[in-house]
Amino acid sequence: MAKVTWTKEQQSAIYEKGSNILVAAAAGSGKTAVLVERIINKIVNENIDIDKLLVVTFTNAAASEMRERILDAIYKKIEEKPEDVRLQKQINLLNKASICTIHSFCLEVIRNYFYELDLSANFRIADSSEIELLKQDVIEELFEEKYYENDENFIKLINMYTTYRGDEPLKELILKIYDYIQSAPFPQEWLEEKIEMFNLKDEIEKKTDYAKTLWGDILLEEYKNKIVENRLKLEGVKAELVRFPELEKFTSTILNDIQMLMEIEEIIINAKDNVWNTIYLKANELKFR
Ligand SMILES: Nc1ncnc2c1ncn2[C@@H]1O[C@H](COP(=O)(O)OP(=O)(O)OP(=O)(O)O)[C@@H](O)[C@H]1O
Ligand SMILES: [Mg+2]
Missing domain, CATH: 1.20.120 (Four Helix Bundle (Hemerythrin (Met), subunit A))
Known part of the structure; x- marks a missing residue:
């Protein structure tokens, strides 16, 4: 295959250093190709071994594609320089390289450092129906507890947001807010901040x-x-x-x-x-x- 001539934009995505880079381009325009070339450049010109890089994707399919295309690219480089031992070594290193989904990478980190996080060694990932049941249990328990305490603020909330029909809609609302704020890096802080905005400008x-x-x-x-x-x-x-x-x-x-x-x-x-x-x-x- 003829050697690819990278466009100017592709070149800066391949060689740019010392800052974060966001590459947004149309489907099939060469994003993955550029990322693969970027990695190959680090291996060949910057002497970085492939297992020293972290390459994360969102899907397993994308991770396998990356791994495959990096392997192909390494083989092509070896064809150009058959005597290069460092390049050959990359083929083996690729097996233990971190080219995976962001979720499996995080899971790996937690597996290796569970004791730093006060987690049990045999923690596991709950499936989504299990999580739903847990959430229901927690909110039921919380409401019971607050009713029992007769907490003033809680009673105000109940009076404001429930009808004679019951408090189910309020529980749903709370769980919905909970789900919503999970997309913030620090959900609780984010929520506090938004609540603080009720305390206006003029005291x-x-x-x-x-x-x-x-x-x-x-x-x-x-x-x-x-x-x-x-x-x-x-x-x-x-x-x-x-x-x-x-x-x-x-x-x-x-x-x-x-x-x-x-x-x-x-x-x-x-x-x-x-x-x-x-x-x-x-x-x-x-x-x-
Ligand atoms: N400058 C270029 N010259 C020639 N071919 C190129 C160039 N850039 C990319 N290609 C080729 O275009 C094809 C599509 O590239 P690639 O798969 O990297 O696109 P993509 O943006 O990742 O696509 P998708 O959006 O589907 O993930 C590949 O065969 C790649 O080798
Ligand atoms: Mg792609």
């Missing part, structure tokens, strides 16, 4: 006006955008309608609705105190004719 008003919290701000902004968006839609309809005098009745109805939305907009923009409640009350009065 004095915080107990009385939810609109002055960061979250209130975001919700109000979204609400305002919805109102404006719908008002503009209605204005479009109105512009069509006025061309037909016989539809005057409809026009006046639409005008009425537009007027109502403008009033809410005005309140959102101008309200200074007790903002959340003012808007809440006004919004509840909304009645489209």
Whole structure:
């Protein structure tokens, strides 16, 4: 096979050093080829043995592909330099090289260092249905415990988020939040930080006006955008309608609705105190004719 001529971008992905590199390119455009070449370059020109590199992928299939393509590339290099002993050694080293999924690499680390983590030596990976059952057990137990303690904050939460039908939806909500925050590197800290945002900008008003919290701000902004968006839609309809005098009745109805939305907009923009409640009350009065 003819020697590949790498593009300029591919070359920088192959030879760049001393920083993190993110390569994003179209399917089939040579990402894996570049990564393989990068590894081969480290072996041949930087004298790094293949078992000193960590190559992780997301899937087993991708890991096998990497291993295979690295092996092919090493064989090709050996064809060019049959007398190179270091290159030949790489074939053996490849067997114990860390070319695997990120999950199996992590598992390996934990297996080797379980004692540093206060884990039992015979820990194992739970399957997903097992984990679901464990989660259910934990949340049931937690709720029992909190009911028993009659914890003030917990009771407030129950009163706010459950109905006479029961507390199942709240348990589900908690588990959902739990799942959601797992994608943060430090879930608990992340959650604390977001909760802290309820403690707004202005300490004095915080107990009385939810609109002055960061979250209130975001919700109000979204609400305002919805109102404006719908008002503009209605204005479009109105512009069509006025061309037909016989539809005057409809026009006046639409005008009425537009007027109502403008009033809410005005309140959102101008309200200074007790903002959340003012808007809440006004919004509840909304009645489209
Ligand atoms: N500069 C180049 N010149 C010639 N062929 C190239 C060049 N770059 C990549 N190729 C070839 O293109 C083909 C696809 O490359 P590769 O499998 O590395 O793409 P990929 O981006 O990893 O694809 P996928 O998105 O499917 O994972 C391979 O046969 C590779 O050798
Ligand atoms: Mg690829």
